[in-house]
Amino acid sequence: MQELITINNTPALVEVNFEELKKHLATELEKYNVVVTQDTVKDAKALATELNKTKGEIAKRKKEEYDRATAGANQFKDGMKELEAMIDVGRKGLLEQVQKFEDETRQLAADLLREKRSEMWESFGVTEEFQSAQFDDLANLSAVTAKGNLAAGARTKLESRVNADKALQDQTEMRLLKLENQSYKAGLSAPLTRSHVEHFLFDEDDTYQQKLDALMKSELGREEVAQNAMRAKMEREQQEKAQAEQRRHGREERAAAAQAEAQRTVPDQPEQEAAPERAAPEASKPQPEHEPAQPGRVPVTVQCTFNVNVTASTTDEAIEAELRRVLEKAGIKTLDTVEVIRQREAA
Structure with a gap:
């Protein structure tokens, strides 16, 4: 152009x-x-x-x-x-x-x-x-x-x-994949996971290995401290359990001794003699209804005797009420009758 x-x-x-x-x-x-x-x-x-x-x-x-x-x-x-x-x-x-x-x-x-x-x-x-x-x-x-x-x-x-x-x-x-094997090889009881090494997982090989070794050492120290604390806790619990067992045996021995002492002070006399004196009050109390017998089962009456020490002013009604409260708290709700027999009455 x-x-x-x-x-x-x-x-x-x-x-x-x-x-x-x-x-x-x-x-x-x-x-x-x-x-x-x-x-x-x-x-x-x-x-x-x-x-x-x-x-x-x-x-x-x-x-x-x-x-x-x-x-x-x-x-x-x-x-x-x-x-x-x-x-x-x-x-x-x-x-x-x-x-x-x-x-x-x-x-x-x-x-x-x-x-x-x-x-x-x-x-x-x-x-x-x-x-x-x-x-x-x-x-x-x-x-x-x-x-x-x-x-x-x-x-x-x-x-x-x-x-x-x-x-x-x-x-x-x-x-x-190698992390689990390296953890056990280092002496850890539980292997490290990705969350432990996430912050240096993508570093160069040398840097990664250095940081991993340092982490392993730290975890071993922490695990040793935790194991020592666990052993100390177990020892304390065993000692406390042994002491509790000794106290329980002591209570049982004292209770057995008290019961034996009470039985020595009570004359041998059939319980039927004292029973008529309490028959009238017991008959006047409303009796719980028995649960209907289920097919293949028969009703059974279970009698238990409890020896307790109370003050002289404690009434029979108060003793019965406390007994029912304790049993209901323990989940026993089938108690029908309660008979309180004082040692002086038996004598």
């Missing part, structure tokens, strides 16, 4: 008797290149007025002749500006189309890379936790072939990143 530009330029020629005017003006001004006095002030003012008129005429003629001389140049300048504007419009539209094509190509590259990454993750068995490969920097114009397929270079770089995800997954799984 540049070869079509043809310009015929004839420089403008403006002729003026510049030197003659300059010489004449210099001569006139030389006359008054003196100190103005009373005698010359009038002529000086007149000359100043004349010079101003001459200056105005020169400025007027300069503009007129310059405009006449540059009329063609200005027209040329305006025409060239119009051509430049047309080119700018065309260039802008072309660049917009280029930008649209490049954006669509990059978007196509991103779609192809995303699809290929999903295929690789699935093919390599990378779980969601370790799917971290990125491809934003690969989604460029060179990532797509002329036929609209993913370029080999972009695919190779993406595969390398997916392989890194797989390698990290394998390393993590191996570390967790």
